[in-house]
Amino acid sequence: MNMLQIATAATAVTLLLSPGFSFARASAPAQADDRAVRQAKALELAQLVEPRESVDGGGKLEAQYVKGLLALQEVAELEAEHPGIVKAMWRAIAPEIERDFKTQLPEHWAKLADIYSSGMTLQQIDHAVGFMGGPTGRKMVRLMNEGLAAPSIGLAAEAAGSDISASGFAKAKVEAAETMARGLTEDEQKQVVAFGASPAGKALLSLGPQVQQASLEWMNKSDPETDARLEALMTKAIENFVAADGRKVKAKR
Secondary structure, eight states, X not given: OOTTGGGOOTTHHHHHHTTTOOOXXXXXXXXXXXXXXXXXXXXXXXXHHSOGGGGOOTHHHHHHHHHHHHTSHHHHHHHHHSTTHHHHHHHHHHHHHHHHHHHHXXXXXXXXXXXXXXXXXXXXXXXXXXXXXXXXXXXXXHHHHHHHHHHHHHHHHHHTTSOOOHHHHHHHHHHHHHHHHHTSOHHHHHHHHHHHHSHHHHHHHHTHHHHHHHHHHHHHOOOHHHHHHHHHHHHHHHHHHHHHHHHHHHHHO
């Protein structure tokens, strides 16, 4: 199910750039770079573009979850019959999803770090870390997470047992990137453009397809035991909510 993993922002930079910018592809990294150092810095970059805090959205994440599921007709009908049931479902499974997300995140960081260290020089990674670790970079990631949550949750629910398609995910990312861009100030947009025109920005853009594939594989990865626990929690939440709703109706009579 992995409903929270889809909030990933591993492609935040490349997503913002790709809809409206076309920079030249970056050259291959210099072989003289020390790979161990480059790998360590690449891991730092991965942790910035896919922060652990991306799951700590509180009320915002709950609202996005409800919005995403309500896009499905059957869920909308259930909500209409039992107002508040989707929110109850989320609250029942949210702690388990957060634990699952944080457990799997280090493995995803490692894969992203491999991509960055193989396709960027140490200087480019340093520049990217400086930008993504700054106020504008952090804001960009936060906005991307918020923009991706609702449509991607809807995609995951709609897939229900099958993989999220690359085309569906790409469409959701473009929409999220556009929303994110609108959330930046004019000065912040200029900073993003300047970074995108730099060697580091060009390198990140050239790695976009690899990053997207890694993110999609991560999102589609499922664990039967975790899925079973989530399904049990959600089923129990639905049963409890419907039962309580029925008692309210009888009380009103």
